[in-house]
Amino acid sequence: MGYSGDFVLARSDSSLRDLPVFDDPEWCIEEQADYFHECRPRPGGWQTLQVNDCLPENDDDRWLHRLVAATGSPVMIASVMDSDVCYVRGLTPSGVAWATFLDPVMAADYEVTVPPHSEDEAPRGETDQGRRVRLLLANVPKAAEQIALWAAEGGFTADREALRAVLAKRADPFVEDVFFELVDACGLPLAAPVGEDPPATDLPVHPGHRPEQHCPRGARLEAAVLSLPRDGVIVLGCAVEADCFAQVWLRPDGTYELEYRDRSPAEHYQTRTVSADKVVAALAGWEAGGIAWRDAFQWNSIGSWFSDS
Structure with missing residues (x-):
């Protein structure tokens, strides 16, 4: 079983989990510690909050608008389904909005709804799954341009070629990794390099624990x-x-x-x-x-x- 849940990316001077928007009892009715995890932050106040199984479904617009209003920042939300497919959408304070799927082949397997393309000429004998893949891939250039505009409002210069490559690639094996590649392609500052001690908001660990004597080494x-x-x-x-x-x-x-x-x-x-x-x-x-x-x-x-x- 893969991971199912959401990742919220935004800029904030305080922790995203402390935003009043997440105190709405309609959304998270249990203890926050059971449902929220703060991923490694990026410079400039950019944060990614992993939200597990407590946000309302089919309410994407209201969620996006409330988060943009709360942070004054462009917001990106990625909904992961069993580590197979990811539905990503974004919104900026000026109203730049977009939505796309990561791993078009797997998204087609999930039979997602795909809007028609202006040049939709189906090859003879094309299957429904093949048509979905073709239409999802045909939408990649447009989605990449919209995401680049989203990034520009956040003060970054996106790599459009990298965006197109990420939007067209297969997950290998986990689609949530592709989401973080998408964030990198937007030009956001990278997290601290591997090997540096993580900040206090990252995954906790207590160095120096003593493994059992029988553990192989x-x-x-x-x-x-x-x-x-x-x-x-x-x-x-x-x-x-x-x-x-x-x-x-x-x-x-x-x-x-x-x-x-x-x-x-x-x-x-x-x-x-x-x-x-x-x-x-x-x-x-x-x-x-x-x-x-x-x-x-x-x-x-x-x-x-x-x-x-």
């Missing part, structure tokens, strides 16, 4: 990951804290699902990768009590799944 750890069978799991536990561990599951589809929990069920994070080398490096970094290993991945907060545990 070094060459044994590498061999354990490389020999892991499909549907196999490796769990590395802490010597003292029960809610402190890292684990990897080799899914039946051949991708690795990597998780770690940091001393509390609420601090539980998950990601996926196709790289065994990245898994080995991450688990070795966790065992060493470091933090830089996390920067190689885009993590999803799944603490709300365990809130009743």
Whole structure:
């Protein structure tokens, strides 16, 4: 099962999660800590807030307008469905508005509604799925231009060629990664380089935890990951804290699902990768009590799944 939820990108002097717009009981009726996660911020006050399963459906316009009014900033919202397809839309204070899908092929598989193109001449024998892909790809240049105008109002110069490439590409394997590539192509300042200590708003970690004595290390750890069978799991536990561990599951589809929990069920994070080398490096970094290993991945907060545990 992939990730389903929303990412909100905007500029604000304070934390996005503190905006009054998120206090509306119609939207988030539980504790915010169970549903919000602040991704690594970008310079200039640009923030990305991951919002898990608490925002109203079919209310995109009102949500966008309220966030623009609250921040005075261009706003981008990305709704991810099972890590397969992403519906992204944007709005600026001046009214520049756009919407598009990431991974056109997967979006066509989901049978999304596609507006007709002015030059819609279907090839003989074209399937419904093929038609959706063709129309989604035909809309890429227009969407890229609209997104570039959105970025310009935020004070950035978008790379139009990069935007077109991102809008046309396949997710490999997680579409939320494509969303962050889209943000980069808009010209927004990059997050802090890999290897630097993350700011306090990033994923929490307590360096120096002591892994259990039986945890494989070094060459044994590498061999354990490389020999892991499909549907196999490796769990590395802490010597003292029960809610402190890292684990990897080799899914039946051949991708690795990597998780770690940091001393509390609420601090539980998950990601996926196709790289065994990245898994080995991450688990070795966790065992060493470091933090830089996390920067190689885009993590999803799944603490709300365990809130009743």
